[in-house]
Amino acid sequence: MRKTAAVLVALVAVSACTVRTADGERQSPVHIDVPGRPATTSPADDRPSPARTTRAAVPAVLWSRGDTGRDVRELQARLRQVAWLFDGPTGTYDDLTERAVRGFQGKRGLPQTGRTDTVTWRRLLRMTHEPGKWDLYLMGGQPAGAPDPRCLTGRVLCIDKSSRTLRWMIGGRTVSTMSVRFGSQYTPTREGVFQVYWKSRHHVSTLYDSPMPYAMFFSGGQAVHYSYDFAARGYAGASHGCVNVRDEAAIAALYAQVRNGDKVVVYG
Incomplete structure (x- = not known):
């Protein structure tokens, strides 16, 4: 009987007082195990474990x-x-x-x-x-290779088959670069050094009955010109020997700058 009374007194004393830390925060009172009763638990023990609260990692x-x-x-x-x-x-x-x-x-x-x-x-x-x-690079945009030495003097349409690019160069300086495509195996684009001998803004091929806007002829019927098919299909198609350009704004600007007599170098 005396033991039970002593425990009750201790419980009353503990519940009546609170412990404060140096920064003023309240601390939970000391827990006393009463014989015959389950041990008390701290509120912290009821918190979910970190494993249950961690969210799934978001992929980068x-x-x-x-x-x-x-x-x-x-x-x-x-x-x-x-x-x-x-x-x-x-x-x-x-x-x-x-x-x-x-x-x-x-x-x-x-x-x-x-x-x-x-x-x-x-x-x-x-x-x-x-x-x-x-x-x-199906639709163009591949990096241009180093220009052929023959392109480093004068005004030149420098056309590289290996990188499928056309550089417009003046005095060894590249003014603009654009993607181009060439003739097929059976109608190849000729290689060598040529000159622009005729410009035709709204040209239509009499041989193939196809439009050739901004045509700049350099070798027989072969010319640098805009191609609707290249713009739509990229390198899935080919020309009949001409040098096709798919960027209409780029070739329009080029057409305005190129003169008859300017050099054309085709290599690759």
């Missing part, structure tokens, strides 16, 4: 709208392989690329963010193969 975003570069080209080339993208590769993560990524994600039960994160990229890698050089 690799590329998103506005990004540019070779890696974006590869993303676009791979999206073309699985028929989620039909334009490009352009090397710019635009609205079409964002829409294609969102569609690809939704089809596979991934969050439809339109941004390419590590999970989306790994899934796309498993479904596609490594794109080749011309897969990456």
